Amino acid sequence: MLYKSPIGILSLVADDHYLFGIWVEAQSYFERGLSLCNLVEVKSHPILNQIISNLDAYFKGQNQDLSQLPLAPVGSYFEKRVWNYLRGIPFGQTVTYGQIAKDLQIASAQAIGGAVGRNPWSILVPCHRVLGAGNRLTGFASGIDKKAWLLKHEGAAFQENKEQKEKKMLEFIEYPKCTTCKKAKKELDQLGLEYKDVHIVEETPSENIILNWLETSGFELKQFFNTSGIKYRELGLKDKVGTLSNKEAAKLLASDGMLLKRPILVENGVVKQIGYRKAYDNLDLK
Numbered sequence: 001m002l003y004k005s006p007i008g009i010l011s012l013v014a015d016d017h018y019l020f021g022i023w024v025e026a027q028s029y030f031e032r033g034l035s036l037c038n039l040v041e042v043k044s045h046p047i048l049n050q051i052i053s054n055l056d057a058y059f060k061g062q063n064q065d066l067s068q069l070p071l072a073p074v075g076s077y078f079e080k081r082v083w084n085y086l087r088g089i090p091f092g093q094t095v096t097y098g099q100i101a102k103d104l105q106i107a108s109a110q111a112i113g114g115a116v117g118r119n120p121w122s123i124l125v126p127c128h129r130v131l132g133a134g135n136r137l138t139g140f141a142s143g144i145d146k147k148a149w150l151l152k153h154e155g156a157a158f159q160e161n162k163e164q165k166e167k168k169m170l171e172f173i174e175y176p177k178c179t180t181c182k183k184a185k186k187e188l189d190q191l192g193l194e195y196k197d198v199h200i201v202e203e204t205p206s207e208n209i210i211l212n213w214l215e216t217s218g219f220e221l222k223q224f225f226n227t228s229g230i231k232y233r234e235l236g237l238k239d240k241v242g243t244l245s246n247k248e249a250a251k252l253l254a255s256d257g258m259l260l261k262r263p264i265l266v267e268n269g270v271v272k273q274i275g276y277r278k279a280y281d282n283l284d285l286k
Contacts, residue, residue: 001041001042001043001045001048001052002041003052003055005024005055005059006059006149006153007024007142007146007149007150008024008025008142008146009024009025009212010022010023010024010025010055010122010123011023011025011208012048012051012052013039014045014047014048014051014070014072015072016046016047017047017070018047018070018071018072018073019047019048019051019069019070019071019072019121020072020074020120021072021120021121021122022051022055022120022121022122022123022124023120023122023142024122024141024142024143024146025208025209025212025269047070051124054066054069054124055123055124058123058124059153061153061154063090063091063092064091066087066124066125067087069087069121069124069125071083071121071125074120075118075120078111078115079115079118081104082100082104082112082115082116082119083115083119083121083125085100085103085104086116086119086125086126086127086129086130087125087126089126089129089130091126091154092154092155092156093129093156094129094130094131094135094151094156094157094158095129095130095131096109096130096131096132096133096135097109097110097112097113097116097130097131097132097133098133100112100116100130113139116130116139117139117140117141118141119141122141122142123150127140127141128140128146128147128150128151129151129154129156131158131159134159135157135158135159136158136159136160137151137158137159137160143169143268143269145268148160169196169267169268170188170193170194170195170196170265170266170267170285171195171196171198171264171265171266171267172184172185172188172195172196172197172198172263172264172265173198173200173205173260173262173263173264173265173266174197174198174199174200174262174263174264175199175200175201175257175258175262175263176199178262178263180262180263180275180276181262181263181276183276184263184265184276184280185197185263187279187280187281188280191280191281191285193285199257200257200258200260200262200264201256201257201258202257203257204254204256204257204260205254205260206254207250207251207253207254208250210224210249210250210253210254210260211246211247211250212269213266213271214246214249214250215246216270217270217271219271219274221241221244221246221249222241222242223261223274223275224249224253224260224261224274225237225241225249225253225259225260225261226258226259226260226261226262227261229258229259230258231256231258231259232259235259237259261274261275262275263275263276265280265283267285272285
């Protein structure tokens with residue numbers, strides 16, 4: 001089920017027994033470990049109906065007892081220890097990565113940070129309540145701005161890092177052998193911008209991420225297709241693309257990264273440019 005929240009659309013996934021995740025669309029580790037082939041969107045579901053009720057209460061500022069959440073038995077032993085610790089952090093309070101490491105007798109706060117970042121149950125298993133040394137606002141799979149919003153919503157105290165607040169998260173989605181991608185990447189490097197390099201075939205964006213792009217980017221649906229590609233011609237898409245719905249197009253594009261136009265430059269989850277006919281220096285990326 002999809003849930004519209006103040007920090008964006010959430011994807012809620014469960015089976016008949018367990019809650020597998022609550023993800024903010026386009027976040028890191030989105031729907032990690034799940035197969036789109038096994039996902040079915042539903043209007044009602046016993047577990048997810050309760051989760052929606054919990055989320056409604058949370059966004060109204062109501063504290064709840066979430067000790068009985070039917071969490072799926074996923075993750076390594078170490079991750080489960082960390083995630084269980086997160087469940088005990090009260091509403092409106094915070095802890096540091098270092099404090100968790102000390103309490104769990106783990107030598108590395110960095111290892112704690114990795115496990116916290118992979119928490120699949122956003123908000124209800126409150127990884128947003130974990131801060132850096134000195135209660136600084138650091139690290140969040142769906143973005144620092146969303147973490148700040150959640151903490152302010154709870155009235156929690158934290159130190160906001162101005163440099164991190166202003167920093168933009170760029171994703172450069174490319175096919176390494178593509179000449180156009182190489183030119184675009186060279187400009188990003190010349191501009192001195194930090195970005196995450198995403199292999200369009202090995203790390204093809206999920207159906208939900210692509211659907212969000214189609215519905216919010218302002219680009220025409222056909223612009224997302226690699227119309228000069230072999231796969232595009234093999235599937236005879238020239239006369240079909242115009243008849244596809246956004247959802248049908250997203251499913252098709254997610255099935256094979258070679259169908260996607262490249263490169264795609266994404267800033268904080270928003271598509272800034274598809275292809276590279278225009279230089280990046282006029283996109284206000286700094």
